[in-house]
Amino acid sequence: MKRSYDIVIVGSGAGGGTVAQGLSSLCRQGARIVVLEKGPKLRAEEFTGREWEMAQALYQDSGGFLTAEGTMTLAFGCTYGGSTAVYTGTSLLPPERILQRWNVPGLTLADVEQRARKFMDQNNVRLVEERFLNENNRLFVEGCRQLEYGVRQFPVNLKGCRGSSLCNLGCPNQAKQGTDQVQLPRAEREGVEVVTRADALRIGEKKLWARVSPKPPAAKGEPSPWEPGEYEIDAKVIVVCGGAVNSPALLLRSGLGRKLPKLGHGFTCHPAFIMVAEHRQPITNFWGHPKSFYLDQFVQSDHFVLETCMYFPFTTAKAVAGFGEEHSRWMRAFPRLQMILVLACDEANAHNRVTVDRDGRPVVHYRFTPRVVRGLIRGAITSAKIFFAARAVRAHLPLGRISMIESQDADRLDQIAEQAEFKPGKVPVSAAHLQGGCAMGSGPKDSVTDSFGRVHGVPWLFVADSSLFPNSLEINPYLTIMALADRSAEAIREQAHTLL
């Protein structure tokens, strides 16, 4: 089947949704714009908060996309709104030192920050009121303050939050202001079409091939507005916003790797694991906003960030190392568990990259560097200090033969850290801040795009998502993605007379 559009946008997450909104004004001048989203669009009543059901409906590979080494799982959204439908809404401005380190010609902090602030306003970003903070977050703050750590509160993009704690399973109350709630509906009102269940297969000279899948029996979500089948879509401009795994993979499938040797390179992801500790009394973590505070004072010295979190029974069971009676004991303590997410700040290196297999499917190669391992161990030990400062009775350490630390061992934590061992394939590591693969830079020898996401040597092809990051952002990435996507949209608007 054939279709023809002026602009095709691949993906509807923080990048694609923002580009769709940013270009939607062109519809008034007659431009035809379509967003192709691989995942489904769910009806409001389908957000049940049930863990496995929602993971299957909203995430690529149900949230368990495995790296080639099989030692880490990657979680990224595959639904209307992409990962903005399943994040916690944390909205941080990009750090100045990171943009300086990226050193992308034409990209300034002032420009990125001004655009990010625009989306903070648009998405209702604010601090959760103190009366709505849950005990998990309060205990984190208390522990950090006892230790004189510089704990900080996350600005989050909520409107009408009812405190379900189910952000990572798609908000059942549509309170999180992701692109599914804000930018995509605005773009659609202006005339942008959104086609769900549409997988972009390959890009050719000003055209794209896509496959629309039928809605599987008993699956959640609306059927695609297009009839199932293969489509050849003519387009004057294509904007790739499939995220740090799917965007490089699409360009590689399209043969662009021959001209762009850095395509797929520079993948980073903030490898993370969940730390839990048991308190004597229930701490009711499963109500309220789950991720209200973070600690980033050790980023530069020890390469880790700590964040409050609440995960669901299966995710928590997977995160607790080991098996058998001791594992079950942790799970039976679920209502008394305090939780902290440890994220390592990784750096781009030669091995960690995205490729495609013989069938064109994305393959993510990732090895843990000594810096990452050190970050995770130091982060785990710092978490344990915070747990005990907040009066936890025992903490789980997913590193090493001794996986349980009692409160009386709190003053031996640094010694325990020295005995910690990180065995890939045993330690439950996952990541959700996927970045790199189509890095911005000065030319095709060192990068894939320019600072507006325009692919080197292909003036009608743009990338607008986290794959643009030349190196790790070291914070939650969504606002930065939106700011970069806004730049891409502006560049396309300004050149519309020649491109369209």
Next chain:
Amino acid sequence: MGFRAIVGAIVPEASNLDEDGWNRLEQLVEAALAARPRRLQRQVWLLVRTIMWLPVLRHGRTFRSLDPVRRARFLSSLQEHPIQLVRKGFFGLRTLALLGYYGRPEAARAIGYAADPRGWEALG
């Protein structure tokens, strides 16, 4: 039945499941595997068979015939194995067992997990 013996060693509570409970657990595991490449599915079932028969070399009996202490010791040897391939194979199997057990809403309720889409309102 081999898979059930492994699940029982990973999550001891699973031994208390009735036939309906086991069926629900296995449905979750099968659905999760069905979405994965055929090669991975074959590897999982090969690992299950290997775990069933490997103890014969050391103990003269299959995994299912071992007592709980020996079952746990054998699985620990896989979890701590010096070869990464063995460790990650066991990790994958462990993940499936945990998904099958804790992915059931009744197991979530049993451990006191009470998140509710109504949030604060549900607290009354």
